[in-house]
Amino acid sequence: MRKLAKKDAKDLYTLNLDKEVLKFTGDRPFENLQTAMDFLINYDQYEKYGVGRLAVIDKKTSKFLGWCGLKYSEDKNEYDIGFRFYKKYWNKGLATETAKKCLDFGFDECKIEKIVGRAMKENIASIKVLEKIGMTFKENFDFEGHEGVIYEIMKKSNK
DSSP states (O other), X not given: OEEOOGGGHHHHHXXXXXXXXXXXXXXXXXXXXXXXXXXXXXXXXXXXXXXXXXXXXXXXXXXXXXXXXXXXXXXXXXXEEEEEEOGGGTTSSHHHHHHHHHHHIIIIISOOSEEEEEXXXXXXXXXXXXXXXXXXXXEEEEETTEEEEEXXXXXXXXX
């Protein structure tokens, strides 16, 4: 995993063109390649908060598989975990593996106390990932007109 870079614009654009990939996200596809590039140029999570979505790269082929990472939302004063992969990499454990690493980074390096995960209630695959990484159901919420769930995990104290 590495920070997203301008060279990822084409992959982000292509990833978000897939209706199935975006089905449960509430996001819309980028209008064009330049819009994806503009997103990356203006992406300031790393600088502002020390966290961000990370490109997941295959070590053997150097291919972009998707992204995973933490995001800080100032309006909610919380960190959330998110992940998105090309369909051909679904059900291979990548989301679980990378999300676990992101949680460890958040708790150990950034000293974050709580991380949440949001999903539409019908997005069973993402909910399973949240459960596999140790998150527990907190509450239901309105996910842009859909039933949503919020999961959370607290930093374990070293007592």
